[in-house]
């Protein structure tokens with residue numbers, strides 16, 4: 001059987017032996033894996049710095065919440081606000097693959113600038129990632145992972161024994177268990193996955209600050225209501241995205257001409273296939289009415305009832 005306490009101690013001993021007095025940096029997103037990684041390094045007592053890149057594509061209040069969580073747990077975090085740079089780089093680009101490339105490449109630049117001359121790098125690679133990057137080079141997620149995990153500098157550091165991957169033998173459930181054992185809040189451990197390119201893949205076509213703000217407001221309402229009703233835990237991933245098509249409606253006693261939002265909630269085992277969730281009608285009704293009342297820029301709410309395949313979970 002898997003004894004988390006013994007395993008944690010083994011990981012900590014290994015980390016200490018490898019790191020010694022050196023400084024270790026790790027990229028964090030606020031997600032489960034990178035958070036557990038950073039807290040584990042901190043608990044091992046090594047000199048760790050977490051780097052969080054805000055590419056301007058995060059959800060409402062997300063950056064502030066991640067920063068506050070790390071501060072509360074006592075883990076040093078450096079927040080790099082690169083939102084202007086990302087939005088400028090994305091300006092006018094509507095092609096999904098080009099958007100991903102722009103974001104992936106800029107992320108690497110910004111991240112490595114922040115790493116500076118740190119002596120060691122830790123990554124939250126899990127056991128399934130190890131298998132996946134060996135067998136499945138074509139999925140969107142693995143393309144991005146290829147970006148992050150295999151840039152030349154990492155290869156070089158790997159050769160020199162300067163890359164730590166302490167979670168590489170663990171499955172997601174075991175990572176959660178480890179996180180809970182170290183006192184990480186349950187709502188962080190239960191967080192839905194969030195894609196590396198952030199809201200850009202939920203904003204089909206051109207990305208603008210205005211569009212992102214609309215998505216943030218819709219998504220915040222949807223997720224809050226899912227949490228409130230207990231459906232957040234019963235879904236694997238959920239979000240509100242933008243459909244950048246303006247349609248005619250009536251708001252107050254005026255004609256409106258605004259965008260639509262799509263609500264998506266899915267269950268999945270491994271993200272390779274997914275099914276949409278049959279959310280209760282009263283919940284959908286409440287979310288819809290809140291969005292239509294509270295979010296300016298939206299006059300239509302749609303529920304995405306597409307399975308994967310043939311649809312994907314994200315819209316790009």
Ligand code: XMP
Nearest residue numbers: 140141144193194195196197271312313314
């Ligand atoms: P799709 O849209 O391909 O998404 O059905 C499957 C899962 O992968 C996530 N996703 C990503 N995660 N970098 C990531 O780290 C990415 O570029 C990326 N693209 C999609 C998506 O949120 C879903 O959970």
